[in-house]
Amino acid sequence: MSAGVTPLDVGKRIKAKVARPAPEPGDAAWQIEPQAGRLDLEKLYAARLQAVRARPYLATALFALHLVESWQVPTMAVDRYWRCYASPLFVERTPVEDLASVWVHEVSHLLRDHHGRSDRLARDLGMTGRDDRLRMNIAADCEINDDAFGEGLVTPVGALTPERLHLPEGQLMEDYLRGFVFDPRKPGLAWLDCGSGADGVDRPWELGPEGAAGLTPQERDAVRFRVAEGIRARPGDAPAGWRRWAEEAFHPPQPWRQLLGAALRSAVSGPGSGGDYSYGRPARRSTGLPGVVLPSLRRRPPRVSVVIDTSGSVSDDELGSALLEVAAIGRAVGGRHDQVTVLSCDAAAQTVQPICRAAGISLIGGGGTDLRTGFAAALRTRPQPDVVVVLTDGQTPWPAVAPSCRTVVGLFRRPVRYNEGNPDYRPDAPPTWARVVTIG
Template sequence: MTATVSAAALGLDVDKLFAARLMAARARPYLATALFALHVAESRDVPTMAVDAHWRCYVSPGFVSRTPVEDLAGVWVHEVSHLLRDHHGRSARYAKRHGLTGPAEQLRMNIAADCEINDDVYGDGLVCPEGAVVPADLELPAGELMEDYLGRFRLGQLTEHLAWLDCGSGADGRPRPWDLGPDGAHGLSRQERDAVRFRVAEGIAGRPGNAPEGWRRWAEEAFHPPQPWRELLGAAVRSAASGGGVGQDYSYGRPARRSVSLPGIVLPSLRRRPPRVAVVVDTSGSVSDAELGSALLEVAAIARAVGGRRDLVTVLSCDAAVGTVHPLCKAEGIPLIGGGGTDMREGFTAALRTRPDVIVALTDGQTPWPSAKPPCRTVVGLFPRGTPRWAEKDPGYEPPPGPPAWARVVTIG
């Protein structure tokens, strides 16, 4: 992609600015695609350089004039790092979860995002710009994420000298007066932004060892983004529990309206009742204690997902056979007994005896599955497993079959 400059940028030393960008691309070649995707716009309201979520870079002419090219190269890399690491989206989500508002919290999020970037981005041909904040300045450890830093410091004496800091809405998700907005000129679409991130991640992954640990971690997550599995599991259970036919039965408690057309005959009406849920927990030896603990937390979450009726949730522990069937009183009081092999067919057979509307299986998936689809909705919470090390050198190794197609699958963790 080719960056252009706004027509109003008459006072901006474009040659110096673009020479610095070229220096940045040579020092960090894996970021070149992102650096040249930025559109430059002059702004005298910006303290130094700032970015928005649409990949525009707002530049102060005075800052460019008084800053050495080597320092400008470092600022280029810093600003594009905010966008690649989605600091605007992450900051907005963090602020919403924790109820953070106001300019003080805006500054704090900008400082935390800078600490995530600056701890390992400089050196090896890239100069650290004057005034760049690093975790050590705030007596914080290096190598952590923005969200971790936000929980570790408050504004005070250590941050007084950073009151001027403003990397734009691309760093904290809050609009600025100088932002051109989503409908402004030269902004990248969401698809274009994702394409840039993917190409950068591909460049980092393709040349391992050339990028700092923070960038390698980012590239790995770009290829395999973490799933909000707890929300997905709850949504899957709610969807299954509210599907057609689930929790429905005929009742004479309220006669059907059609009874008026049949004198002397009372017809039952179809009434909806809270759904019954059977939770089958894999307690085989391949499931760790930590995963069993996580399973118990999910049992409590499943009860909330179906309206809080714990009396309608049944828990079964299953390895090669099924242990005791427990009605749910409180999740931490349920003994999970097992430790042998795994056979989810036994678990499903026992679960169906409780006449559930939904079966939820929490398992690592290393098990045979029922050959036929159960007569109720099924959700599988899957503890992820990689390929065993010994199997990497075994050409005859075949991974166990995954959950059947008739189950709704959510990866846990």
């Protein structure tokens, strides 16, 4: 710290997330000399070792961080290149137990890609102001701190938790961002700064992409994979938030609405879909056959039959989602709702309904499930559909023979499928002749 820095400057640089409350005049904290010793690496390494003992599945990530001494950073912070900046003053006045919690907190920002997610939010929502980025930092802290401490890690004084901000626990940064209204006058928040690793905005005191000891994108991905692998190997040792993160690291969530829409568009545009011969416009080949009129193949809006599983195993939320998909299907065929029919099916097929709007569709059912009757009823409609779309949880028998038209299956996600009377029960997977998209 340069000469001429006042105690007031020092107080402003203490981050409320983990630091003690700002000292009062006369407090011993004011007696720290601006030219205090350099960064206490031994203390920081001891704190990191304690963090590894408390959270062994984070060991790879904690040891991948490169320490950088900085008098400009308020406490400790990370950049997107996996450098950890530490203030010598903060390290000197903070107990080892608290520093261990800070290590875990900062590396969590990087593992959970808060910088990348913040950049996407800023792009999608137009959140470009400094207050917006601070809100993202606060929301990211809430995602981490709701289950980061305890079990060997102390809760630092002033740590931002969902409870402190009157928000529910167990949510993601994006959810907290919508629920939290930032008040720049609120004490203890305006000086929060976890670095670009938390909100995606480069700081003047960071070394940047050309600086030394940063990790390449491939190395960052390798660290995340190793940590996720460790969590999945011993899932009982990790909080729910980390288990969810590890599962998504191995199986990233797919944009299922786009996938379902793409599958439908592919089906309705395939050969034979929406095509029929018509004498309304004779074929050009008729000119070569005097006295003979040949029909021409004309395109028409494809006919789509939607079979919705209304058995008792499908929730009301899933049925509501199915109605939204029906409306999207109507738009996918050019707004020709007369070309789309909806069929409710549990153990038996119900009435076939043409759609005018999704809100007017009545879904009937609530019993067992046998979608074979739904397929049969859909194929009996006249004129026959070009595409059959089935929205189901998959706990059903399937037709033994592929229908005469293309089939798209929207499968409601089920973490575990079981039968209480038969512990070895496994439901039949959707048939190979259907295009399957997992919903949710």
